[in-house]
Amino acid sequence: MNQVDNGKLRIAFIGGGGIARTHMRYLGRMDDVEIVAVADVVEESAKKLCREFNIPESYLDFEKMLENVQPDAVSVCTPNGMHAPCTIAALKAGAHVLVEKPLAMNATEGAHMVDAAKSANRKLVIGFQHRFEPRTRFLRNAVQNGELGKVLYGRVQALRRRGIPNWGVFGRKELQGGGPLIDIGVHVLETTHFVMGSPRPVSASGQTYTYLGDKPSTVVSQWPNWDYKTYNVEDLAVGMIRFDNGATLSIEASFAAHIERDNWNFNLMGTHGGASWSPPRIFSDAHDHMVNTEPQWLPTERAGDEFRLKMRNFVDHVLYEAETLAPAEHGLMVQKMLDAIYESAETGREVEIQ
Numbered sequence: 001m002n003q004v005d006n007g008k009l010r011i012a013f014i015g016g017g018g019i020a021r022t023h024m025r026y027l028g029r030m031d032d033v034e035i036v037a038v039a040d041v042v043e044e045s046a047k048k049l050c051r052e053f054n055i056p057e058s059y060l061d062f063e064k065m066l067e068n069v070q071p072d073a074v075s076v077c078t079p080n081g082m083h084a085p086c087t088i089a090a091l092k093a094g095a096h097v098l099v100e101k102p103l104a105m106n107a108t109e110g111a112h113m114v115d116a117a118k119s120a121n122r123k124l125v126i127g128f129q130h131r132f133e134p135r136t137r138f139l140r141n142a143v144q145n146g147e148l149g150k151v152l153y154g155r156v157q158a159l160r161r162r163g164i165p166n167w168g169v170f171g172r173k174e175l176q177g178g179g180p181l182i183d184i185g186v187h188v189l190e191t192t193h194f195v196m197g198s199p200r201p202v203s204a205s206g207q208t209y210t211y212l213g214d215k216p217s218t219v220v221s222q223w224p225n226w227d228y229k230t231y232n233v234e235d236l237a238v239g240m241i242r243f244d245n246g247a248t249l250s251i252e253a254s255f256a257a258h259i260e261r262d263n264w265n266f267n268l269m270g271t272h273g274g275a276s277w278s279p280p281r282i283f284s285d286a287h288d289h290m291v292n293t294e295p296q297w298l299p300t301e302r303a304g305d306e307f308r309l310k311m312r313n314f315v316d317h318v319l320y321e322a323e324t325l326a327p328a329e330h331g332l333m334v335q336k337m338l339d340a341i342y343e344s345a346e347t348g349r350e351v352e353i354q
Contacts, residue, residue, distance in 0.1 A: 008034045009315055012069055012095075014062045014086045015077035016040030016049050017168070019100055023075050024053045026311040033315055039065040062086055066093040073318055076100060079168065080182070081175045084109035091120045098314045100127040102186045102338065103331035105177040110335045114328050125314050125324050126331030130191040132309035134298035135280035139268070140195045142275060142282055149272030154192045156251040158184040159263040162221035164213050164231070164255045171213060171231035179233030181208070182338050184264075185253030190334045191277070192249065192266040198330055199243035205350040206239030206341035212256040239341035251341070 009032060013020050016038050027033045035055050039062035040046040046058035059065035066074070066089060074090035076083055076099040084104045090097050097117070103110040103126050117124035130136055142148060158180065169175040170183055193199075213231040217224070236254040243249070265278040273284035282293040316322035340351040 008032050009073055009319055010034050010036045010069075010071050011073045011075060012036050012065060012071035013038040013049075013075050013077060014040075014065075014090070015075075015079075015082070016042065016045040017077060020075065020077035021049065021052075022307055023077060023098075023311060024049065024055075026308045027075075027315070028053050030312070030315060032319060036071055037065050037069045063089055066090060066095070071095050073097065073314075079175050080105050080177050084113055087113050087124070088116045091116045091122045091124065094120065094122065096123040096125075096318045098125045098127060098311075099328075099331075101190070101331070102177070102182050103328065103335045107332060107335045107339045110328075110332045114332055117328060123318055123324070124328040125317060126326045126328055127310065128187075128190050128194070128326040128331070129306040129310040130187055131194050131325045132306045132313065135277060135295075136191055136195060138280050138295055138298065139275050139277060139282075142273075143195055143197060143268075143270075147273055147282060147284065148268060148270030148275060150245075151196050151247055151268055151270045153247065153269045154196055154249040155267045155269075156185070156188045156192050156249060156253075157263045157265050158188045158251075158253040159257055159259055160184070160255055161259050161262055162212075162219060162256050163262065164221075164223060164226045164235075166223040166226040170255075171226060171228075171233055173233045176233065178338070178342055179208075179210075179213075179235065179237070180253040180255045181234065181237035181239070181251070181341060184255075185237060185251055186334060186338060188253075188264060188266050188277075189249075189251055189337065190330070192268070193334060193337075194325075194330070195266075195268065195275075195277075196243075196247065196249075198333065199245045199247055201333060201337050201340070201353045202242050202244050203350050203352050204239055204241045204337055204340035205344040206237060206251075208234035208238075208342070208345040209236045210234050211236075234345075237341065237345070239337075239344070241337050241340070 037057040039059040073096040076086045235256040241249045268275045317324040343351045
């Protein structure tokens with residue numbers, strides 16, 4: 001057991017938006033978890049969660065919450081710009097932390113978070129739920145077993161045809177760090193990187209384009225009427241990353257792009273075989289023929305199950321020393337890739353990743 005006295009993990013929340021509600025929905029069903037407090041800058045958001053999930057205390061000031069409640073663990077569910085200060089404060093207060101993706105606004109902040117966890121001897125986990133999906137495990141096992149040989153190339157796509165968020169602060173670079181690359185691209189990028197074996201990135205190049213989000217639109221779309229006047233992030237980002245093992249990876253991420261349909265997928269190409277994530281398939285040669293292999297059944301269970309597994313893994317990691325699939329160090333590597341692509345887009349040159 002950790003420092004927990006009563007066998008239950010006393011967890012508090014910083015940030016009371018939609019992602020916090022998702023976390024609470026799964027944590028609230030666990031016998032060895034007690035949600036003890038929530039802090040949010042919007043008082044009613046925190047109080048609403050308290051009513052919905054029977055949480056005893058709400059706060060406007062997260063530092064006061066940490067001081068008064070002294071939780072065993074904290075879930076940081078704020079906009080990206082607050083990930084670092086909230087996480088570091090929670091770690092210094094003696095709490096383990098699960099922070100939502102991306103790790104931070106940039107790799108410098110992320111490194112401070114990792115260092116703070118080490119100094120406090122606390123656990124820091126990044127909210128990468130797609131690592132827990134059955135299709136991800138299927139492909140990860142295939143790579144580990146050598147079925148693809150040496151993985152040479154990965155192609156990452158997190159593309160929306162017209163899916164600019166009309167809520168939150170997703171269009172404001174000063175609060176989020178960027179647009180679709182750091183918001184949705186990070187999901188498929190980290191999953192691909194994980195399946196590839198988490199090789200160390202050494203350089204990246206990229207470009208970003210804004211051509212729709214900063215203008216009013218009459219086009220019918222799933223989320224109309226976003227705040228185009230404050231929109232200062234990219235609509236489309238593309239990049240290329242090189243790794244220390246010779247592999248490369250390309251990424252495409254968009255909130256808005258003139259494509260046929262949304263695409264959320266990655267593909268791998270190796271010396272002995274290739275793979276796709278959606279649907280999960282392996283492409284290889286057998287018996288002098290080209291063969292496609294796919295699982296006959298995967299335990300998908302129910303929608304959102306990857307979130308349940310993510311939250312369960314965090315609790316098991318803290319309470320019972322189970323291994324985490326999403327250590328903060330992996331989040332930091334992903335953050336460095338994102339930073340390098342954005343920097344390359346600004347400078348027009350390939351950027352070395354330290």
